[in-house]
Amino acid sequence: MKKTTSPETQTGRHLESVGTNTAETVEDAAARAVARRAKLRDRHAQNLTRLMDQRSDLRGVNSLADFVDDSIRWTA
Numbered sequence: 550m551k552k553t554t555s556p557e558t559q560t561g562r563h564l565e566s567v568g569t570n571t572a573e574t575v576e577d578a579a580a581r582a583v584a585r586r587a588k589l590r591d592r593h594a595q596n597l598t599r600l601m602d603q604r605s606d607l608r609g610v611n612s613l614a615d616f617v618d619d620s621i622r623w624t625a
Contacts (some may be wrong), residue, residue, distance in 0.1 A: 594617055594621055597614055597617055597618060598618055598621050601614065601615075
């Protein structure tokens, strides 16, 4: 049976240490994911409101878009 890789080619791989997931690390990752989702949601809502301002002919096409646009206007 032939070796397909030499030890020289294997030395550069996976040099990063694989740490254990502590509770703090998992909580930090979860907090970052929640913050990232909130930022994305806000950005989408802002872009939707801007689009609805620019294109009044889109009103009534999608009821969810209308709902989000109206909700943002009421809270502003």
